[in-house]
Each structure stands twice: as C-alpha cells, then as structure tokens.
Amino acid sequence: MSVSRILRNIAAPKKALTTAAVAAATAGLALTAAPAHAATASADSASQAKAIARKMIPDAAQYNAFSEIVQHESGWNVHATNSSSGAYGLVQALPGSKMASAGSDWKTNPATQIKWGLNYMDARYGSPVGAWNFWQANGWY
Structure with a gap:
C-alpha cells in the first residue's frame, strides 16, 4: 500500500502521519515536511x-461584511x-482586469483590489x- 493511499484512507491526521511514517520507514523512505515559509507567506x-x-x-459592520465575502470568495488570497470562470483576486472580479480601473497594480496589490471591491459593492x-x-441569500454577489 502506498503512503499516499494510507494518508487518503485514514481520517485522523496524527494516526495518518504515524502510519505513513512507519510505512515510509519500512519501505526505506524518509518523510519530509513542506517548507514552513510557504504556509507562513500565505498567512502573512x-x-x-x-x-x-x-x-x-x-x-466595523462594513468591514465584517467585506471580510466575510472575501473569506468565502478567495480566502484573502490576492x-x-x-x-472555471477566471475570476481573480480577493473579491473575485470577473474578469480580473476590471480592477485595473482602481490601479495598474491590480494583480498584486491588495489595496487596489480592496478599493475596487468596495466601489463595486x-x-x-x-x-x-x-x-x-x-x-448569504444567493451564495454569490
């Protein structure tokens, strides 16, 4: 049984990692963790x-509402x-290039995307x- 199959078949993460580590060691493989900076960079x-x-x-109420939408739409990923649709950015503009009206740095700048999203909303x-x-009523905006 492959390590990836073991991981898919077991629900408990600790048990899955233990089982995978034992299976990997038995097969002469070493498990390594993904670089920590990948997750940290995204969180940052x-x-x-x-x-x-x-x-x-x-x-506060407007921020909370904006935050809920962004969390659902993009998980705060710029x-x-x-x-499937090509929607892009924090607020999932479709097409993403619409956000150019708020700034030429729309692909990478969260402030530009937020500005455009607020104007749209x-x-x-x-x-x-x-x-x-x-x-909340429609599952999209």
Whole structure:
C-alpha cells in the first residue's frame, strides 16, 4: 500500500502521519515536511490584506461584511483564481482586469483590489453589508 493511499484512507491526521511514517520507514523512505515559509507567506499576505482593509473600512459592520465575502470568495488570497470562470483576486472580479480601473497594480496589490471591491459593492449593493446580505441569500454577489 502506498503512503499516499494510507494518508487518503485514514481520517485522523496524527494516526495518518504515524502510519505513513512507519510505512515510509519500512519501505526505506524518509518523510519530509513542506517548507514552513510557504504556509507562513500565505498567512502573512492574508494578514496584510486584512490590515489594509481595516484601515480602508473603518466601520466595523462594513468591514465584517467585506471580510466575510472575501473569506468565502478567495480566502484573502490576492492571487486567487477561479479555474472555471477566471475570476481573480480577493473579491473575485470577473474578469480580473476590471480592477485595473482602481490601479495598474491590480494583480498584486491588495489595496487596489480592496478599493475596487468596495466601489463595486457600493455601486451594486449600496455597501459591503448589502453585498453580504445578497451573498448569504444567493451564495454569490
């Protein structure tokens, strides 16, 4: 049985890792962890984007609504891309290039994406709270 199959078949993470480590050792393999900076970089990027949004959206209710949408749409990943639609960024603009109206750095700058997202939510739903209410009723905005 392969290590990957063992990992898929066992639900408990600790048990899976123990079983995989034993199986790997028996097969003469060594298990190595993924680089820690990969997960940390993503968490750092999300934290930075959230901090920027907090500064741009001082009202707590509006920030919370915006945050809920972004969490559901992209997980606060500035580079999130929907493989089926091509929607891009924190707020999943479709097409992503629409965000160029907020800045030429729309592909990489969370502030630019947040600015565009806020303008979109205000224009279409009146506010992030209005957008979140729509999202909750429809599963999209």
